[in-house]
Amino acid sequence: MGGALSIDADSLARIAAEGWPALETESLGAWLLRASSGFTRRANSVLAVGDPGMPLDDALARIRTWYGARSLPVYVQLFPDSALDGELAQRGWNIEAPVAFQIAPIATVLVALDVPPLSPATARGNVLVSDAPDAAWIARYHKAGALHEPALRVLCGGPRVLFATVPGDDPSRARAIGRCVLVGEWAGFSAIEVDPAHRRRGLAHAIMRALLERAAAHRATDAYLQVETDNTAALALYERLHFTTHHRYHYRRMPTP
DSSP: OTTTTTOOHHHHHHHHHHHSOOSEEEEETTEEEEESTTOOSTTSSEEOOSOOSSOHHHHHHHHHHHHHTTTOOOEEEEOTTSHHHHHHHHTTOEEEEEEEEEEEEHHHHHHHHTSTTSSOGGGTTOOEEESSOOHHHHHHSTTGGGOOHHHHHHHTOSSEEEEEEEOOSSTTSOSEEEEEEEETTEEEEEEEEEOGGGTTSSHHHHHHHHHHHHHHHTTOOEEEEEEETTOHHHHHHHHHTTOEEEEEEEEEEOOOO
16 A cells, blocks of 8 residues: 555645645745635645744734735644644634545555446446546536636646546536546545436446546555545545545634734
8 A cells, every 4th residue: 555554644734735736835834825816725724734933823923914915814724633723722713624534545446446336337438537627527516616717727736637527418517527636656536526417326436447547557556535524425435435534634714803
């Protein structure tokens, strides 16, 4: 399983940040400030891994100014029960979007996808994989309304990004989609979405298979994904594919003055 057996949460958080790169970043000690015109918390929050290199109150004042200059709320991505988490809780910062960071060996997931009924033959061979999302992919994406130019730059950012599409009867809107970003030996998955009218037909598995096979061809050995903990359907899907939770994180939002 590549380096997944020994990798720590800090390293995985940085890998995931590289796979969902913000359009604007600035270092504050070991912290990473990220801004992307408001498209997703992940690309518009402080990745608080390590030490900011200054007293906490000074660091918080710095990030308040930085995000205020961009008319963005202040979010900090951090690990539950960490010292920083406790400090922000005392200051009245609220928790938002708890996330399970899950990992699995690519080979293990591919074996699971071969077990009926996870991948019916009718769903195989219909997946198109490309280096950029087309109009049909974008139309299916649940954040399509927010896909202004900065958002597309985030989606297409990363060392190497692959987009999978199952075409629909309407050529302007995909039946199912997915995104995979390759960061070294890691393949990160996101935007696995299926038209509600075509769910439970193996399309999500077909998308995963196509992207995993392409990732393996590029010598990736391990997969990761980030799932909000209230998304029970997605968590059940990934459990069947032998993903396990490596760690959890959440965001805390600075109170409005």
